[in-house]
Amino acid sequence: MMRRALVHCLLLSAGLFWVSVAAAQQTAQTRQRLTLEDIHASRKFAGEFFEGGRWAEEGPVILYIEPDAQTGATHLVRYNLETGQRERLIDGNRLYASDVGRLVQIEDYAYSRDGRRVLIYTDSEPVWRYNTKGFYYLYDIASGTLRPISDRAKGFQMFAKLSPNGRQVAFVRDRNLYLVDLESGQEVPLTVDGRPESIINGTFDWVYEEEFGLRDGWAWSPDGRYIAFFKLDESHVPAFTMVDLREYYPKSITFRYPKAGQPNSEIQIGVIDLQTGQVRFFDTDTWYEDDSPYEYLARMGWTPAIDGRFYVWMFRMNREQNHLELLYGDPATMRVRKVLEERASAWLEVETGFTDLQAGQLTYLNDGQHFVWISERDGYRHLYLYRNDGTLVRQLTQGAWDVTDFHGVDEVGGWVYFTATIEGPRERHLYRVPLQPGASNGQAFGPQRISQEPGTHEVSLSRDFRYYIDVHTRFLQPPVVTLRRISGEQLAVLVGNEALQQRLKAYKLRPPEFFTVPGADGTPLEAYLIKPSDFDSTKQYPLLLYVYGGPGSQTVVDDWGGARMLWHYYLAEELGILVASVDNRGTGARGYAFKTATYRRLGQLEAQDQIAAAKALAQRSYVDPDRIGIWGWSYGGYLTLMAMLYGDGPQVFRVGVSVAPVTDWRLYDTIYTERYMSTPQQNPEGYRLGAPLTYADRLAERQRLLLIHGDLDDNVHFQNAVLMAEALQRAGKQFAFMVYPGRNHGIYGGNTRLHLFTLITGFLEENLVNPR
Incomplete structure (x- = not known):
C-alpha cells in the first residue's frame, strides 16, 4: 500500500525507489520457495492428523486402533483425552489366526452387548470406493482365543454383525446373506438367489453406493428375531465396459451402470424371520412396478419400540427425487403405512457427505417417543421434531441459514446441537438451541454459538454431550484438533500442527x-482471490479461475485447502498468476432457492456466472483481460468446458484446463443426473444446452484447451473425453489431450499427481503467462 501511494502521488525519489527494490529483493531471498515436488510428491505439507476413534459411553474417552511398528500388530486402546491415560483393551500380539498362520490386524471391530466378545474385521479390499469386503474373526476376551466366523476359502465376507444376544453372526458373501451360530459353528444361507449380474442381497449396486452412499444393506431387529435387508435386481441395467490397455492382452472390466434415462435396478426390502426361516418382502411399489411413481428405496433401519413393537422404517422416493415418504413396515403382518411425506419444487437430498449435509435425514431420540427430521421446506435446511407416529411437534431451528450437521439431542440437559452457517456461507460453527420452546436453562431462546474462532469447525460430540473434539481450520491454517467442554472451554490440544x-x-x-x-443476473457471488506475496497493483497479472460449482458444493470457504490450495499459491508466487474462485448460483450454504436455481438446466447459469465473474475481475486494473484462464476437476472440469464455450466464454477465457469432465449428461448416472435434470426423455433441451459437446465448434482460435482424463474412471467415464475429442476434431479445433492409463476419477498413484500438476503448470506458463 505504501509503494502504491508513492507511485500515485509521484513522490518516488531515486533513493526511495532503490530502498523499495532492495526490500523486495530481500523479501524474495528470505521467502522459502514452493516447489511442485514438495506439494505433490512429498509429505512436507501433509502435517499431523488425529487418528480419532469411537466415543466411550461417557466422558472424554475414545477407543481407537493403534498400530505397533515393531511387531506389525494393531491394538485396541482406551484413551482418556483429558488426562492422557491409555489402557490397552486388546493386545494385537494375541490376534494370531491359525487359519492363515499369522497375526491379523484390526481394521474395524464391534463388541457384543455383554462385552465378552469382539468381532474383528481384517484383510479388507475395496469394492469400489471403500474397503467393504474382507474377513471376520471372533475374539473371546476372557480366553484370548481368536477364530474365524467362516472359512476364507468360501470368499470374502461383508458387513458382518453380531446378533443382539451375541450368539450369532450374520454377513453378506457373494450377494447372499449367511448366518453363523457361534456355539456350534454351523453356517446356513439366509438367501440363495444372489448371483452376479443379477440379484444382490444385503448390499448394493454401483449407483446406489456412489450416489446414495449405501453399501451396508441389512440390519438386525433390536430384539434379534428379524433381519431386514435390501434386495436388488440389476439384470435389466445396461452394462458398461472399461478396458485396461496396459495388459499384454487388454483386460475388460464390465459392471452395471445406469446412465440417465436408462433402467435402474429393481429394489425391495425384505424381512427374514429367524424363528421360522421365512423370507417376505414389503410391498413398496418398487419391484417390477413399471407404471409406479416410485423408483428408489434410499434408506432403511429399525425403529425403537413403538407400543412394544419394532418396525422397519424406509425412505421411498420417486425417480425425480422431489417426493420422499417415510414408511413403516410391520415385520409380523408385512403391512406398510406412510408416516411422513416431503415434497419439493426441485429436488430432495437424503445422501450424506457429498455436499455440505453430513447428518442423517432421520434420527430417533433415546426417549423412544420422538425423532428429528431434516428439511428445507421453509427455504433453508433446518431441524424438525416429530413424534414417532409422524406428528409434527415443532421446528427446532429457524433462520436464513443452513444447518450443515446435526450432532444430536442432549435429552437430559435439554439442548439440540448442530453446525450451521449463521455467520455466513464461508464459515462453519457449532451451535445449540433449547429442546423446549421459549427460554431454557436460564438462557435466551435462539441459537447459541459455542465455537468462537473464525473459520471452519468440524466437531464430534461425546455420547454424554459433555465434551467435543473440534477440528478447526482456516484458509492458511492446517487442522488444529482440540478437546473442549461443551461450553467451548479448551481442555487439551490433541493435534496442533505447530x-x-x-x-x-x-x-x-x-x-x-x-x-x-456480481453474477450474470446481478446476484452477489462469494469469491476469493490469491495474490503473490510481492503483489504490485501497478502491474497487470494473468488470472486463473478455479471452479467446481456443482449443486450444493462450495470452493469459497475459510478452510484449509491442502495440496490444491498450495499449488494455487505456487502459481501465484512462482508464475505470477492471480488465482480466484467463485461460487456460482447452484452452489451451497445460501438456501434452497439459490441452490436449485440451476434445476433442469445444469451448466447454463453456472457458465454465465463464471463468465460474468471473470468480466468483473477483469475490470480491476491489475488483471490482464487478455490473459484469463479457468480450470476444474470433475464437475469443475465440466464447467471449465461450458465457461470456455458458452455465451461470451470464447471472448473471455483464453485458457482452460478440464480434468475428468462430464461432456454430456446423458453419459452420467441416473441418480445424480436426474436429481438435477430429470430424464433426457422429459428434458431433452436441458440436456442439449447443458452439454459441452453441443458447443465444441465454438472453441476460438485464440483459446488453448487441455483435456485430461484417466482411462479407467468408473465414475465419469473416459468415454466423455473421447467424445469431446471427437467433437473438437470434427469441428477442426486444436487442443491438447493427456490420458492417464489405469487411473480412475482421482488420477493418483505413484508419481501421477506430480506428473499431472507439472503438466498443467507448464501448460499455464506457456499459454496463460506467456501466450504467443
Whole structure:
C-alpha cells in the first residue's frame, strides 16, 4: 500500500525507489520457495492428523486402533483425552489366526452387548470406493482365543454383525446373506438367489453406493428375531465396459451402470424371520412396478419400540427425487403405512457427505417417543421434531441459514446441537438451541454459538454431550484438533500442527482476499482471490479461475485447502498468476432457492456466472483481460468446458484446463443426473444446452484447451473425453489431450499427481503467462 501511494502521488525519489527494490529483493531471498515436488510428491505439507476413534459411553474417552511398528500388530486402546491415560483393551500380539498362520490386524471391530466378545474385521479390499469386503474373526476376551466366523476359502465376507444376544453372526458373501451360530459353528444361507449380474442381497449396486452412499444393506431387529435387508435386481441395467490397455492382452472390466434415462435396478426390502426361516418382502411399489411413481428405496433401519413393537422404517422416493415418504413396515403382518411425506419444487437430498449435509435425514431420540427430521421446506435446511407416529411437534431451528450437521439431542440437559452457517456461507460453527420452546436453562431462546474462532469447525460430540473434539481450520491454517467442554472451554490440544504452521510461515504466503462479485443476473457471488506475496497493483497479472460449482458444493470457504490450495499459491508466487474462485448460483450454504436455481438446466447459469465473474475481475486494473484462464476437476472440469464455450466464454477465457469432465449428461448416472435434470426423455433441451459437446465448434482460435482424463474412471467415464475429442476434431479445433492409463476419477498413484500438476503448470506458463 505504501509503494502504491508513492507511485500515485509521484513522490518516488531515486533513493526511495532503490530502498523499495532492495526490500523486495530481500523479501524474495528470505521467502522459502514452493516447489511442485514438495506439494505433490512429498509429505512436507501433509502435517499431523488425529487418528480419532469411537466415543466411550461417557466422558472424554475414545477407543481407537493403534498400530505397533515393531511387531506389525494393531491394538485396541482406551484413551482418556483429558488426562492422557491409555489402557490397552486388546493386545494385537494375541490376534494370531491359525487359519492363515499369522497375526491379523484390526481394521474395524464391534463388541457384543455383554462385552465378552469382539468381532474383528481384517484383510479388507475395496469394492469400489471403500474397503467393504474382507474377513471376520471372533475374539473371546476372557480366553484370548481368536477364530474365524467362516472359512476364507468360501470368499470374502461383508458387513458382518453380531446378533443382539451375541450368539450369532450374520454377513453378506457373494450377494447372499449367511448366518453363523457361534456355539456350534454351523453356517446356513439366509438367501440363495444372489448371483452376479443379477440379484444382490444385503448390499448394493454401483449407483446406489456412489450416489446414495449405501453399501451396508441389512440390519438386525433390536430384539434379534428379524433381519431386514435390501434386495436388488440389476439384470435389466445396461452394462458398461472399461478396458485396461496396459495388459499384454487388454483386460475388460464390465459392471452395471445406469446412465440417465436408462433402467435402474429393481429394489425391495425384505424381512427374514429367524424363528421360522421365512423370507417376505414389503410391498413398496418398487419391484417390477413399471407404471409406479416410485423408483428408489434410499434408506432403511429399525425403529425403537413403538407400543412394544419394532418396525422397519424406509425412505421411498420417486425417480425425480422431489417426493420422499417415510414408511413403516410391520415385520409380523408385512403391512406398510406412510408416516411422513416431503415434497419439493426441485429436488430432495437424503445422501450424506457429498455436499455440505453430513447428518442423517432421520434420527430417533433415546426417549423412544420422538425423532428429528431434516428439511428445507421453509427455504433453508433446518431441524424438525416429530413424534414417532409422524406428528409434527415443532421446528427446532429457524433462520436464513443452513444447518450443515446435526450432532444430536442432549435429552437430559435439554439442548439440540448442530453446525450451521449463521455467520455466513464461508464459515462453519457449532451451535445449540433449547429442546423446549421459549427460554431454557436460564438462557435466551435462539441459537447459541459455542465455537468462537473464525473459520471452519468440524466437531464430534461425546455420547454424554459433555465434551467435543473440534477440528478447526482456516484458509492458511492446517487442522488444529482440540478437546473442549461443551461450553467451548479448551481442555487439551490433541493435534496442533505447530511444525507445519511454522513451515508455512517461511513461505510468507499472503492471505486470500474474500469478497463478492456480481453474477450474470446481478446476484452477489462469494469469491476469493490469491495474490503473490510481492503483489504490485501497478502491474497487470494473468488470472486463473478455479471452479467446481456443482449443486450444493462450495470452493469459497475459510478452510484449509491442502495440496490444491498450495499449488494455487505456487502459481501465484512462482508464475505470477492471480488465482480466484467463485461460487456460482447452484452452489451451497445460501438456501434452497439459490441452490436449485440451476434445476433442469445444469451448466447454463453456472457458465454465465463464471463468465460474468471473470468480466468483473477483469475490470480491476491489475488483471490482464487478455490473459484469463479457468480450470476444474470433475464437475469443475465440466464447467471449465461450458465457461470456455458458452455465451461470451470464447471472448473471455483464453485458457482452460478440464480434468475428468462430464461432456454430456446423458453419459452420467441416473441418480445424480436426474436429481438435477430429470430424464433426457422429459428434458431433452436441458440436456442439449447443458452439454459441452453441443458447443465444441465454438472453441476460438485464440483459446488453448487441455483435456485430461484417466482411462479407467468408473465414475465419469473416459468415454466423455473421447467424445469431446471427437467433437473438437470434427469441428477442426486444436487442443491438447493427456490420458492417464489405469487411473480412475482421482488420477493418483505413484508419481501421477506430480506428473499431472507439472503438466498443467507448464501448460499455464506457456499459454496463460506467456501466450504467443
